[in-house]
Amino acid sequence: MALPSLDHTRSEAEFARAKQLIPGGVNSPARAFGGVGGNPVFIERGAEAYLYDIDGNRYVDYIGSWGPHILGHRHPLIVKSLENALLRGTSFGAPTVQESELAELIIEAVPSVERVRMVNSGTEATMSAVRLARGYTGRNVIIKFAGCYHGHVDSLLVSAGSGALTHGVPSSPGIPAGATQDTLILEYNDIEGLKAAFAARGSEIAGIILEPVVGNMGVVVPVAGFLESCRELCTQHGSVLIFDEVMTGFRVAHGGAQQRFGVTPDLTTLGKIVGGGLPVGAYGGKKEIMDSISPVGPVYQAGTLSGNPLAMAGGLGMLTALKALDPYEELERKTTVLTQGLGEAATKAGIPHSIAQVGSMFTLFFNPEPVTSYSISAKNDTAAFAKFFHAMLNQGIYLPCSQFEAVFVSAAHSEVDIAITIEAANRVFANW
Numbered sequence: 001m002a003l004p005s006l007d008h009t010r011s012e013a014e015f016a017r018a019k020q021l022i023p024g025g026v027n028s029p030a031r032a033f034g035g036v037g038g039n040p041v042f043i044e045r046g047a048e049a050y051l052y053d054i055d056g057n058r059y060v061d062y063i064g065s066w067g068p069h070i071l072g073h074r075h076p077l078i079v080k081s082l083e084n085a086l087l088r089g090t091s092f093g094a095p096t097v098q099e100s101e102l103a104e105l106i107i108e109a110v111p112s113v114e115r116v117r118m119v120n121s122g123t124e125a126t127m128s129a130v131r132l133a134r135g136y137t138g139r140n141v142i143i144k145f146a147g148c149y150h151g152h153v154d155s156l157l158v159s160a161g162s163g164a165l166t167h168g169v170p171s172s173p174g175i176p177a178g179a180t181q182d183t184l185i186l187e188y189n190d191i192e193g194l195k196a197a198f199a200a201r202g203s204e205i206a207g208i209i210l211e212p213v214v215g216n217m218g219v220v221v222p223v224a225g226f227l228e229s230c231r232e233l234c235t236q237h238g239s240v241l242i243f244d245e246v247m248t249g250f251r252v253a254h255g256g257a258q259q260r261f262g263v264t265p266d267l268t269t270l271g272k273i274v275g276g277g278l279p280v281g282a283y284g285g286k287k288e289i290m291d292s293i294s295p296v297g298p299v300y301q302a303g304t305l306s307g308n309p310l311a312m313a314g315g316l317g318m319l320t321a322l323k324a325l326d327p328y329e330e331l332e333r334k335t336t337v338l339t340q341g342l343g344e345a346a347t348k349a350g351i352p353h354s355i356a357q358v359g360s361m362f363t364l365f366f367n368p369e370p371v372t373s374y375s376i377s378a379k380n381d382t383a384a385f386a387k388f389f390h391a392m393l394n395q396g397i398y399l400p401c402s403q404f405e406a407v408f409v410s411a412a413h414s415e416v417d418i419a420i421t422i423e424a425a426n427r428v429f430a431n432w
């Protein structure tokens, strides 16, 4: 039986137009379908677990704007909060009560955060946290792990490919080698490599930045002892441990990966969910370290629209709703039904795969090996993924358009949505 194919005529026309106006037709490259080929779909609106494109097609949405929509699209509490804020004004450049309210909710949920500063994106949060770690310690070297993504910060935009103790080589033109010469790239989950790096250069290391559960080389789970080793080595050597929880914060548990794994960082970066779908980032941590930031301390960081009233309202609506609903157990249960169903479908069809899941984020890897590091993730069969992606899209299932991304389940997904998704995968693999 041939699989269906959706009509994307209007999306195709709009993509052609956008390419004449915006580089590649998109404002962030991940949306361009570069990893899977074909044309991106233009979205008209979202509601609960669904996206609607401009050709009138409906999709079950598993990207949730790449993380933020853990409650689905247009949750009533978030909409109400935004409506109220909009009527008071969009920006004042002066303090508002809502900034303290959101800070309180973050501090309450993530106890390692004693003080928090709002910014406008995850990238700004990680950039600022790294500057702070360096300013606070008076050291330069930052350890980053291959395959972890921390936004498009110059010093962190170092791909790796090599777990060796080498200086990072920038992965984009326009980044001078000087910007990454103090970034040390190690292999994720390599405890021995980490110990060796500290043994060799401990007194120069300002800090470690990592995704405590990786979402950006597909989902990669920290092996037992890895996060603990990061913690111990930083404590021993006076380095700052930064958990980049832009993706995992309010996702893998209410208090993020640090709650789930019981390891406490010095600084935490947040984004995505914390803004409820508006552009928000945040970084926070120990009072003693955060007090190094301007205007209390000498480390400069600022933002004209930071703490913006609409952005705060998005975050307040989201965190208030999450606190009231506590959706995490139910999210994990539903996600497990989905990953088991997808795994069975792939196994039945003899398709080599592995699945990594933490809470409501997961990746179906077209790779028979469990993916624990970048060098293993690099062996994923991306052509098989592209085929799977398009076949699912044509059946109304919107997955992230790259094998190296996490799939997100939201509280808005119903049992029926999950069942439909598994059925679609069975049809795709039966026609493989």
Ligand SMILES: *Cc1c(COP(=O)(O)O)cnc(C)c1O
Residues within 6 Å of the ligand: 121, 122, 123, 124, 126, 149, 150, 151, 152, 211, 215, 216, 244, 245, 246, 247, 271, 272, 281
């Ligand atoms: C998305 C992401 C970022 C970057 O956030 P932006 O808002 O896209 O700048 C940083 N770190 C992690 C772990 C992310 O997933």
